[in-house]
Amino acid sequence: xxxxxxxxxxxxxxxxxxxxxxxxxxxxxxxxxxxxxxxxxxxxxxxxxxxxxxxxxxxxxxxxxxxxxxxxxxxxxxxxxxxxxxxxxxxxxxxxxxxxxxxxxxxxxxxxxxxxxxxxxxxxxxxxxxxxxxxxxxxxxxxxxxxxxxxxxxxxxxxxxxxxxxxxxxxxxxxxxxxxxxxxxxxxxxxxxxxxxxxxxxxxxxxxxxxxxxxxxxxx
Ligand code: URA
Ligand code: SF4
Numbered sequence: 342x343x344x345x346x347x348x349x350x351x352x353x354x355x356x357x358x359x360x361x362x363x364x365x366x367x368x369x370x371x372x373x374x375x376x377x378x379x380x381x382x383x384x385x386x387x388x389x390x391x392x393x394x395x396x397x398x399x400x401x402x403x404x405x406x407x408x409x410x411x412x413x414x415x416x417x418x419x420x421x422x423x424x425x426x427x428x429x430x431x432x433x434x435x436x437x438x439x440x441x442x443x444x445x446x447x448x449x450x451x452x453x454x455x456x457x458x459x460x461x462x463x464x465x466x467x468x469x470x471x472x473x474x475x476x477x478x479x480x481x482x483x484x485x486x487x488x489x490x491x492x493x494x495x496x497x498x499x500x501x502x503x504x505x506x507x508x509x510x511x512x513x514x515x516x517x518x519x520x521x522x523x524x525x526x527x528x529x530x531x532x533x534x535x536x537x538x539x540x541x542x543x544x545x546x547x548x549x550x551x552x553x554x555x556x557x558x559x560x561x
Contacts, residue, residue: 342366344462354383357466361434367459369435369452374399376435379467381428386560388473389413390464391431392482392532396447399436404429409533413479416533416546420553430467432486433460449534457486468505469517474525475556476504480532487514487527494529499552501559502527526559528552 344366349356358378364370377394380403397407405413417424433456438447452460464486478484484492488506504527505514530552531545539545 343459348462348466352466354379354467354470357463357470361463364434364463366462367435367456369433369437369456369460372438373435375402377402377404377431378434378463379428379430380404382425383428383470384472385426385428386474387422387427387477387556388468388471388475389427389429389477389479390483390487391429391479392534393431393433393452394436395449395534396436396438399447404431405533408537412536412546413533416536416549416553419550421557422553428471428473430464432457432464432483434463435460452482454485454490457482461486465513468514472516473504474561475559476525476527477553477556478527478529480530480535483532484529488529492529494531498529498531499555500528501555502529526556528556528559530556 344364347360347364347366349360352360361376361378364376370376377398391405394404395407395409398404404410414424417427433452437450437452437456439450441448476487478487478494481494484494504525506527531549533549536542536545536549
């Protein structure tokens with residue numbers, strides 16, 4: 342089973358979004374509230390990929406609207422990126438969590454490689470429609486979804502990489518028509534949740550902004 346059984350051929354972004362509502366491509370839909378797809382225009386020059394929706398996103402049905410999203414919004418602004426020119430999505434589109442002992446709280450659980458792989462057809466379908474100048478992978482899960490399982494954010498963060506990533510699954514993540522930009526880049530950085538958890542939050546935030554400035558600098 343994977344999301345491939347649910348991705349409609351030839352759909353536009355709204356068609357993908359509608360079809361994703363009913364995705365049963367892996368078991369994660371069972372306990373989550375709803376599919377959280379993406380936000381932003383298909384024409385965005387900057388595409389940001391996170392891990393999976395969090396607790397707030399699961400309830401609201403929109404990506405990056407909780408605490409990590411607020412921090413990301415601030416970092417985007419400080420880096421000089423235009424928020425209206427960004428498209429934001431996640432490697433996995435349902436919230437994976439474990440219930441906290443005894444309570445109602447839901448604790449984020451990192452999606453494993455299998456779940457990321459099962460959800461990946463959505464990401465591939467999105468990139469067939471998108472035409473980014475720069476793709477930003479936020480954290481390890483997004484990095485692996487976009488660049489392959491051996492990708493290490495800690496080793497490659499802040500570096501401009503060629504896009505589409507050709508070493509991994511050549512042909513995937515390419516735009517479906519011939520109208521793609523002549524050159525685009527990708528860049529990996531920290532996940533905003535890692536900034537929230539960091540001992541030195543200010544330094545971690547500054548690092549995220551510095552990486553996003555590099556992304557902004559790659560825009561022509
Ligand atoms: N973290 C993510 O990776 N994505 C979201 O949408 C929210 C938090
Ligand atoms: Fe489908 Fe992805 Fe949700 Fe799994 S996490 S059910 S593959 S949308």
